[in-house]
Amino acid sequence: MWKLANIVPLPRVTHPKECKDYRPVSILCVLGKMFEKIVHAQVCEFLLQNNLFTSCQSGFRPKHSTLTALLKVTDDIRSGIDQRLLTLLVLLDLSKAFDCVHHDLLLSKLSYLGFSVSAVAWFRSYLSNRMHRVSINTTDVSDWANIITGVPQGSVLGPLLFLIYLFDLPEVLSNCSYHMYADDIQLYVNFPINDFSSQLNVISKNINNVITTVVTII
Numbered sequence: 001m002w003k004l005a006n007i008v009p010l011p012r013v014t015h016p017k018e019c020k021d022y023r024p025v026s027i028l029c030v031l032g033k034m035f036e037k038i039v040h041a042q043v044c045e046f047l048l049q050n051n052l053f054t055s056c057q058s059g060f061r062p063k064h065s066t067l068t069a070l071l072k073v074t075d076d077i078r079s080g081i082d083q084r085l086l087t088l089l090v091l092l093d094l095s096k097a098f099d100c101v102h103h104d105l106l107l108s109k110l111s112y113l114g115f116s117v118s119a120v121a122w123f124r125s126y127l128s129n130r131m132h133r134v135s136i137n138t139t140d141v142s143d144w145a146n147i148i149t150g151v152p153q154g155s156v157l158g159p160l161l162f163l164i165y166l167f168d169l170p171e172v173l174s175n176c177s178y179h180m181y182a183d184d185i186q187l188y189v190n191f192p193i194n195d196f197s198s199q200l201n202v203i204s205k206n207i208n209n210v211i212t213t214v215v216t217i218i
Helices: 030-049 066-082 103-112 118-127 160-166 193-217
Strands: 004-011 024-026 085-093 130-134 144-146 175-183 182-193
Touching: 004 160, 030 160, 066 175, 066 182, 085 193, 103 118, 130 160, 144 193
Parallel strands: 004 130
Antiparallel strands: 004 024, 085 182, 130 144, 175 182
């Protein structure tokens, strides 16, 4: 029962007409989510003690939020202004990223980060054999469908597992600043105006690196 999810579509607009006009919300077992909170606290403690969070990730971390992300980026831009530098900023948003997490690759990254064999086995069990269905009301429901990729939508652990999944993305970035909030990525550089062409090439190269990396792992 802990691995079953009823998806309730909530309208995004006043008069929805297409599937894209609805936001899917997964209703999960309450006891399962309570247990996830215990696991979440233990995983966060392990990541913090071993300094495994990238310093430029503000999403779903203790004492980090949209506010810290905004302050970091705007402060870097203002610092550039003080030095009479321009800022080139590119905003990336990974489409349906949480639904595209490859389970085996996520488990491999957990092992790489030092999670014990038993912990990785628990996460393998947590991710496997999950099912969901769409529920309009108590009578109009779809058939159950297997979930073979992605972190459980609406879960407590899902966002944290996604951060772990992308923990090594900054390794493909070079010669630019960045900040991440969940699946949103900001790439930016400060530069004098006569260096625009070369800095444009730097940003373009990093965008291509991100695209190549994300396509490979998602």
